[in-house]
Amino acid sequence: MRRSLIVTAGAVASIALLAGCGTGGAAPRPSSSSDISTEITDDPVTLTVSYVSDPPITPLVEGFTELHPNVTIELVQTPFADYQTSLKLALASDDAPDIVQYSPGPMRAIVPAGLVEPLDEYAEAYGWRDRVSPSLLGMLTSNEDATQYGTGNLYAMPGAIQMIGVFYNADLTEAAGIDGEPATLAEFEEDVAAVAESGVTPVAMPALGVGGFQLWSALSNVLADVDVFNAWVYGEPDATLLDDPGFTEAAAILQEWGDKGYFTSGAAAVADADAISAFTSGENAYFVTGNWNTKVFSDALGDDLGFFLLPASASGAAAVATGSGFPYSISSASENKDVAAAFLDFMVSEGAAQGVLDSGFVPVTPDAAATASGVSATIQTGYEEVVAGEGIAPFANWATSSMLDTLTSGVQGLLSGNLTPEQFVESLQADWDANHS
Amino acid sequence: MSTSTTRSERGGRPSRSLRPGRRRLLRGYLYVVPAAAVYLGFSLWPALNTLYYSFLEWDGLNAGVWVGLDNIIAVFTDPLLLGSVLHSLVLVAFFAVLPILIGLILTGLLMGRGTRGMTTFRVIYFLPQVVPLVAVGVTWRWIYAEDGILNTALRAVGLGSWAQPWLAQNETALIAIGLIGTWCMTGLCMMLFISGAQKIDSSLDEAAAMDGAGPVRRFRAVTLPGLRGEISIAAVITTIAALASFDLVYVTTGGGPENATTVPGLLVYRLAFSYGDVGSAAALAIILTILILVFVGIIRRFTREPE
Secondary structure (H helix, E strand, O other), X not given: OHHXXXXXXXXXXXXXXXXXXXXXXXXXXXXXXXXXXXXOOOOOEEEEEEEOOOOOHHHHHHHHHHHOOOEEEEEEEXXXXXXXXXXXXXXXXXXXXXXXXXXXXXXXXXXXXXXXXXXXXXXXXXXXXXXOOHHHHHXXXXXXXXXXXXXXXXXXXXXXXXXXXXXXXXXXXXXXXXXXXXXXXXXXXXXXXXHHHOOOEEEOOOOOOOHHHHHXXXXXXXXXXHHXXXXXXXXXXXXXXXXXXXXXXXXXXXXXXXXXXXXXXXXXXXXXXXXXXXXXXXXXXXXXXXXXXXXXXXXXXXXXXXXXXXOOOOOOOOOEEEEEEEEEEEEOOOOOHHHHHHHHHHHOOHHHHHHXXXXXXXXXXXXXXXXXXXXXXXXXXXXXXXXXXXXXXXOHHXXXXXXXXXXXXXXXXXXXXXXXXXXXXXHHHHHHHHHOO | OHHHHHXXXXXXXXXXXXXXXXXXXXXXXXXXXXXXXXXXHHHHHHHHHHHHHOOXXXXXXXXXXXXXXXXXHHHHHOHHHHHHHHHHHHHXXXXXXXXXXXXXXXXXXXXXXXXXXXXXXXXXXXXXXXXXXXXXXXXXXXXXXXXXXXXXXXXHOXXXXXXXXXXXXXXXXXXXXXXXHHHHHHHHHHHHHHHHHHHOOHHHHHHHHHOOXXXXXXXXXXXXXXXXXXXXXXXXXXXXXXXXXXXXXXXXXXXXXXXXXXXXXXXXXXXXXXXXXXXXXHHHHHHXXXXXXXXXXXXXXXXXXXX
């Protein structure tokens, strides 16, 4: 009897505590800081930067602290999977970092909670929007609820460019009798067929990882209307992939290549790392992937490594590619927002170009004096063509927080033949609809 | 009332309301407090929290919305979530049933042969338990690959037509993962059974042998009943490992191909940390916990000593 009383009391206390517990009431929205400055202090300042990807952060920090010796930047790196999970807690904590690498997934909760600073006043003061391609800023601007992108406040600035294109092993393509790079998608398909005839599996396809749907994205970019795709990823009301046949066509090509044996069989169990090692050891001639792999590829293949943007159906069409900047945001809790903003400004200045190039990435603002060599120079040229053309298209998996898994399993369905190209595109739209209701 | 009690205590006269027996009881609770606080704070409290979260639509940061039983119902109506629960039930056969059967056979063989070379066998069979599951998963992904050891071996012995990308096909992927579990768990079961079998009074075995029982009969009549407790423990441990599996699936297939190998642990992780859907993740975790409790209850019931 008495024991049950104690248990009941304990349970009641627990429930009382539960009611008051951390479903985290909305944090206060940042007060609009009208007193921003582009002049930074000469006093010693320490900034903390929390990030995932390196490079490009190290060359950026080195370049900035060289210009401002009074600023010390502490770098805190977290692996990608942990970063996604810990970023919310880190920004909500008492000692939040000053600058964080922006990641669209967790930002869907962080932006509405007001934990990162809107950068519009700094953008105006520094003239960022004139210097940076609007296609790079689309995914970094959103409404205050983070339900729609490409509109509203600017929450991050890009530090370096990542972009998807076709890497190839010239040793294998030349052995298959291919002369030069394709000018149209049809020519590229002929080249792929020629490599297959030479007895080499032409295309690396890590369908267990992100590599599978990146081929679909790249094909979609050149086959479908980029504006439709952008609107869809940005979450504009009633956006749909179903009305443009280009997305289905892209899926059909991917499926056809699978059926013809252009990919390693069993691609659905090939991880990104496995495909990278297959490509660098000369097992595949082509790999449609991002320039974050440039260094690994060129270390292994040397002068045999080549790069081109996936060509469009018609020769001479405006260039387009999937990509993004490595974006960085300023924490609302930062006590040195002006210094942090000065760092973001440095990232998109000519002064940062050489360091970023040396690290294997494309600088946001090119510097005539900065020199790149080999494939890095080709990628740089490709990026400039894209910015002058249709612009950078966002990563498809940013459309919703579950889209990465929907795309991955969808591509696996295309490869196994369980999904038709139409069903694949419908599955993506179903995910979108479920997240935008 | 309380002050008068205190005063009378100071006076050294036990008050009527606080007899020595009751004081001893209170002191007893005092000793339990540290352990109870740790258990409440780090086990019961998070569990109650999870239950509470399962009634919310919550992204982990902004204010949550009460949705009642919607999340729990979704576990049974959403084919993705329900599928993951069904997959984990299939894994029970590979993580628990097969290892216990193989473990029993190995125990019978090793016990029958006496103790010679026993240590070597034990080390060999137990080794998979020592290797981290992530390393196990990556290694098996290579073994199962299109040009991996398994397919190479099949082709070498003329069974090339059987060679296939095991983890890349919906029909074979879950079974392939299950067999990795069998490989991991068999050693654990065998170790438990051998240590149990060594405790059985050898005179029982000898008496049965005198009565003319062969090795198989002796195993069934003497060793097996003596291992009741060990089988129960092994079944509980391996069943929990099957239902709560995460790391093995995460590194071998990531739930693919086409969600054919998703398990609740994987989806709880994805929902909570990638999709920002803490409520659904908590609901799935609650269902998983109930499922595990049901299984453990059934196992304990079936392996209880007959009265």
